[in-house]
Amino acid sequence: MELGRLEYLQALVTEFQVTDSTGSKRRCSLALSVSCISSHTRSFSLAEAKEQVLANLANFAYDPSNYEYLRQLQVLDLFLDMLTEDNETLVEFAMGGLCNLCLDKTNKEYILEANGVEPIINCLSSSNEETVVSAVTTLMFLTTPRSRAQTTALPVVECMLRFSLSANTRLSNLASIFLQDYCSPPQVEEARNLSKHTAVGIPLPKD
Amino acid sequence: MAAGSSSSGGPGAPCRHHAQLGACESRAKYREGWRPRAVKVYTINLESRYLLIQGVPALGVMKELVEQFALYGAIEEYHALDEYPSEQFTEVYLIKFKKLQCARVAKKKMDERSFFGSLLHVCYAPEFETVQETREKLQDRRKYIAKATNQRGFFVLKKVEGPKKPASKNSEHDYPWSTSGSRVASNWDPSCFTNSLGVSHNTAYPSGNQSQSPLTSPHYDNNCAGISGYFGENTSLTPSEHPGGHTPPAYLLQQRMVPAYNGIDRFMPRTTHLQERKRKREEGNKFSLIGTSEDNTEVVIGPQLPEIPKVDMDDESLNTSATLIRNKLKEVADSVSTSVEKPESSSAKPLVKQRRRI
Numbered sequence: 031m032e033l034g035r036l037e038y039l040q041a042l043v044t045e046f047q048v049t050d051s052t053g054s055k056r057r058c059s060l061a062l063s064v065s066c067i068s069s070h071t072r073s074f075s076l077a078e079a080k081e082q083v084l085a086n087l088a089n090f091a092y093d094p095s096n097y098e099y100l101r102q103l104q105v106l107d108l109f110l111d112m113l114t115e116d117n118e119t120l121v122e123f124a125m126g127g128l129c130n131l132c133l134d135k136t137n138k139e140y141i142l143e144a145n146g147v148e149p150i151i152n153c154l155s156s157s158n159e160e161t162v163v164s165a166v167t168t169l170m171f172l173t174t175p176r177s178r179a180q181t182t183a184l185p186v187v188e189c190m191l192r193f194s195l196s197a198n199t200r201l202s203n204l205a206s207i208f209l210q211d212y213c214s215p216p217q218v219e220e221a222r223n224l225s226k227h228t229a230v231g232i233p234l235p236k237d
Numbered sequence: 238m239a240a241g242s243s244s245s246g247g248p249g250a251p252c253r254h255h256a257q258l259g260a261c262e263s264r265a266k267y268r269e270g271w272r273p274r275a276v277k278v279y280t281i282n283l284e285s286r287y288l289l290i291q292g293v294p295a296l297g298v299m300k301e302l303v304e305q306f307a308l309y310g311a312i313e314e315y316h317a318l319d320e321y322p323s324e325q326f327t328e329v330y331l332i333k334f335k336k337l338q339c340a341r342v343a344k345k346k347m348d349e350r351s352f353f354g355s356l357l358h359v360c361y362a363p364e365f366e367t368v369q370e371t372r373e374k375l376q377d378r379r380k381y382i383a384k385a386t387n388q389r390g391f392f393v394l395k396k397v398e399g400p401k402k403p404a405s406k407n408s409e410h411d412y413p414w415s416t417s418g419s420r421v422a423s424n425w426d427p428s429c430f431t432n433s434l435g436v437s438h439n440t441a442y443p444s445g446n447q448s449q450s451p452l453t454s455p456h457y458d459n460n461c462a463g464i465s466g467y468f469g470e471n472t473s474l475t476p477s478e479h480p481g482g483h484t485p486p487a488y489l490l491q492q493r494m495v496p497a498y499n500g501i502d503r504f505m506p507r508t509t510h511l512q513e514r515k516r517k518r519e520e521g522n523k524f525s526l527i528g529t530s531e532d533n534t535e536v537v538i539g540p541q542l543p544e545i546p547k548v549d550m551d552d553e554s555l556n557t558s559a560t561l562i563r564n565k566l567k568e569v570a571d572s573v574s575t576s577v578e579k580p581e582s583s584s585a586k587p588l589v590k591q592r593r594r595i
Contacts, residue, residue: 094385126278
């Protein structure tokens with residue numbers, strides 16, 4: 031059973047790599063048939079195939095029993111790489127995947143060592159609501175005594191201040207929690223003062 | 238009281254609800270077949286104790302609806318959402334469960350189910366949460382991960398546990414990284430294990446997963462992982478702090494002497510690891526069968542049941558807990574043997590009753 035799971039995940043990652051390279055539609059649909067149970071006449075674009083596979087992996091990342099395998103298959107690196115993609119959907123799914131698995135100690139350390147905080151902070155300015163929300167949560171989860179300086183840097187705190195005033199309840203709730211639980215009052219104060227004077231920082235996402 | 242939460246969204250609420258509606262429709266298309274546009278990733282942010290139910294026929298069936306959902310867990314609140322846009326002749330309801338896990342199961346079961354002739358669309362409604370509810374949701378997720386992966390102490394937590402320590406006002410401004418020590422107290426709660434019977438989130442992406450049933454809900458694995466997580470947690474506490482009468486029942490731990498362990502030796506496949514331990518155990522057994530009874534006054538007739546083997550489990554915490562269990566067993570066995578009066582010679586059973594390992 032366990033090997034079955036590993037094989038399946040391996041197949042997913044392989045698919046992803048296959049569709050990542052300059053594969054033809056034929057190769058793409060062949061790769062997809064590994065995970066498909068139903069036959070379909072529609073042909074998929076490479077982008078769609080990548081999205082599907084990434085979503086599948088991100089959903090797997092929700093379950094801790096998969097973490098070993100995901101690490102073995104370097105899916106964490108995959109997620110981090112996808113954060114800089116142009117395709118918004120890929121970023122959204124990758125960010126979701128990271129959010130799902132970053133609470134695990136080993137995964138957390140791995141992400142921090144791989145300088146994952148920076149691309150995640152950049153995701154705060156995405157126009158995609160899910161991406162931003164996942165990014166906020168991921169930053170919370172990645173905050174440790176060592177990483178705190180990075181995850182609660184001034185631009186981030188400023189950004190959270192603005193998010194906390196958003197009409198989007200999910201976002202404002204998460205931002206409030208970030209400010210209350212992960213930032214010190216002096217930090218919040220400093221950000222508040224700064225935002226009064228300059229426009230430095232991360233722009234608000236479009237709602 | 239019930240109406241309070243619906244206004245928490247504020248003036249922007251209807252717009253966001255439209256977004257939710259969009260997501261639901263994509264799920265409906267997905268139900269019809271393979272629709273890549275409906276692919277969705279579930280994170281803890283998306284999930285919620287609040288469920289939005291659309292497509293309820295306007296036949297005055299609120300009571301029946303709530304009864305149906307109540308099968309999956311205790312419901313804290315429910316009411317109709319009159320301002321929410323809905324199809325003609327249908328209503329929209331909001332149901333708030335007491336536990337996230339119940340909401341998860343309810344959503345999975347009730348989504349796309351026929352109800353009085355109409356198809357229900359069930360989705361999460363995290364926008365109805367208060368800040369505190371969101372906070373608790375995130376903390377529960379932390380605890381779950383910590384338990385499932387047998388980790389403790391490293392992560393950051395603001396409050397220890399919400400319901401059990403109400404006097405946590407002071408910790409409002411505590412930095413989360415300072416509270417690691419007290420976190421683990423009173424985590425042993427049967428409901429935690431029901432939480433760990435994870436409902437698979439691959440349902441949003443059914444095509445791949447349905448063909449691979451072992452991949453979906455690893456009930457057993459999670460359960461064991463949860464218990465073994467507790468295993469590790471408890472032993473890590475003993476040297477540093479007293480958990481406050483927080484000893485696990487010995488019987489439960491005995492049954493799980495072979496935990497499905499995720500944490501140790503992470504890059505070795507679990508089957509190999511289990512086989513390793515089994516091999517070691519068998520070796521231990523071999524020797525125990527050969528050895529003589531320690532108690533010379535006993536008359537042992539027939540093959541002795543294997544002693545509880547002292548297997549080195551490659552991990553300090555596991556060894557400690559194994560020793561604890563062994564000692565406990567010895568204690569219990571001793572107390573049993575001293576309280577029972579039996580004639581020495583005629584008994585076919587040894588005085589010390591060994592428990593056969595399952």
